[in-house]
Amino acid sequence: MDELPADRPDRDLLAENRARQRELYGEPLGERVHRLTSGLRITQARLASALGLSPAMLSQLSGARRVKIGDPAVLSRMVALDRRVCRGPVPPDEVAGLLEQIRAGATPWGADGVCSCGGEPVQAAVPPPREPRRPVVPHPEDALRGVIGPARLIAAAAALATSFPELAEVLRRAASRR
Known part of the structure; x- marks a missing residue:
């Protein structure tokens, strides 16, 4: 269910899409996009460019008109950027360099979420993995x-x-x- 079918009310489907994004990504993508744009003090278009998405696609994902990020590299860049923003404020003079690192795919973050940017490694603030949904079993x-x-x-x-x-x-x- 990646696009809005014409026969369903938009409000209901958007709510379903946000719920699906929460299952897939731990939160609706609109919340993550807002955290990134406000944390870095950049526009959504600039974020889209750094991630390797068109601004229109990022807008559709953020607004839950689309559910999934189709390119694993885009998702990886978004997660890496989110991990950095969760560590704390990015100085304004470092934002452009960070976005370029993300765009190039050269980030100092490993798969374990540990940042080795100068000094001691710092564990990124990443939400814990969600437990899989358990099926409802009758008594x-x-x-x-x-x-x-x-x-x-x-x-x-x-x-x-x-x-x-x-x-x-x-x-x-x-x-x-x-």
Whole structure:
């Protein structure tokens, strides 16, 4: 779902796209773009140029009219720039050089997020990885009721009561629960 289909209300789809971006990138891209442009005191067009995107594409991503960054190198440059901005203010006289480093792909950040820019290595402030979404699993008693009726659950409980009293109790609870 990369573009807005004409048959859906824009507001609903934009909300879905932001939620999808949150799943993919940890936050909607509009928040990250705003953090970068305000942190570096640059325009969105200048950020787009440094990342290797057209200003129109960055605008669509930022506004959730598109969901995914298609080029892994662009995403890598955005993450590297975000890591630097999260470390603290970038002096105004260093912004142009930083953007050129990002554009060229020559950044001092490793995949582990450690910056080795002069002095001691500094761990970039990167949000922790998100845990994968767990599927909703029905309660076992609900699952049992979906397979067999209460009378048969009680009969099965009676048959298992002597050998497997724990299972018999689960079956009885499933039969009695509505």
